[in-house]
Amino acid sequence: NAGVMQNPRHLVRRRGQEARLRCSPVKGHSHVYWYRQLPEEGLKFMVYLQKENIIDESGMPKERFSAEFPKEGPSILRIQQVVRGDSAAYFCASSPDRGRDSGANVLTFGAGSRLTVL
Amino acid sequence: QKEVEQNSGPLSVPEGAIASLNCTYSDRVSQSFFWYRQYSGKSPELIMSIYSNGDKEDGRFTAQLNKASQYVSLLIRDSQPSDSATYLCAVNFSGATNKLIFGTGTLLAVQP
Numbered sequence: 001n002a003g004v005m006q007n008p009r010h011l012v013r014r015r016g017q018e019a020r021l022r023c024s025p026v027k028g029h030s031h032v033y034w035y036r037q038l039p040e041e042g043l044k045f046m047v048y049l050q051k052e053n054i055i056d057e058s059g060m061p062k063e064r065f066s067a068e069f070p071k072e073g074p075s076i077l078r079i080q081q082v083v084r085g086d087s088a089a090y091f092c093a094s095s096p097d098r099g100r101d102s103g104a105n106v107l108t109f110g111a112g113s114r115l116t117v118l
Numbered sequence: 119q120k121e122v123e124q125n126s127g128p129l130s131v132p133e134g135a136i137a138s139l140n141c142t143y144s145d146r147v148s149q150s151f152f153w154y155r156q157y158s159g160k161s162p163e164l165i166m167s168i169y170s171n172g173d174k175e176d177g178r179f180t181a182q183l184n185k186a187s188q189y190v191s192l193l194i195r196d197s198q199p200s201d202s203a204t205y206l207c208a209v210n211f212s213g214a215t216n217k218l219i220f221g222t223g224t225l226l227a228v229q230p
Contacts, residue, residue: 031216033216033217033218035220041222042206042220042221042222042223043162043206043220044220045217045218045219045220048215048216048217055215056215056217091161091162095216106152106164106167107152107164107208107216107218108164109154109161109162109163110161111160111161112161
């Protein structure tokens with residue numbers, strides 16, 4: 001049973017290019033989350049999606065960033081016109097539907113995609 | 119602004135000692151609390167989850183929750199060098215979504 005799969009693991013872009021990061025959740029999980037981690041910093045929430053819906057995008061920068069989780073295929077985090085400040089590790093996590101007796105369900109993280117902007 | 123606060127450390131303990139990691143959070147209606155471990159350059163992995171006041175034990179790990187004081191801690195007994203990592207506290211502030219807010223993490227160094 002594969003965990004959360006992210007690709008690419010490493011991505012190098014020049015300023016102004018586009019970066020696309022992909023995330024396939026754990027089989028059976030319908031909730032996907034994207035987090036960004038800058039060097040020596042904690043995980044910052046970006047966006048929470050269910051299939052075909054954005055549930056919470058309060059952590060997404062207003063410009064250049066977008067996310068989707070289509071009915072078929074992986075979730076995509078897209079960064080347009082990248083700048084050096086976008087260099088970070090981007091982690092995707094997934095969770096199943098809410099458990100009957102619990103609060104939030106446990107998030108399972110992928111290995112991350114490390115973006116370097118030259 | 120809902121926040122999760124942790125001492126960044128590093129917290130240095132000798133091998134075999136008890137490591138105590140602390141976390142405070144800003145919202146009294148928080149329901150779910152998690153401790154994740156993250157090795158350098160790796161992804162976070164779940165260590166413990168706790169939902170009710172009191173202690174929850176799993177092997178060498180004990181999570182403690184005090185909702186009145188808005189405080190959650192993680193104790194690691196018989197600390198090993200392999201426990202050296204950054205420990206991230208995470209809180210679900212709202213029952214309406216599964217979004218977790220993370221603290222900045224505490225770096226633990228276990229000295230052999």
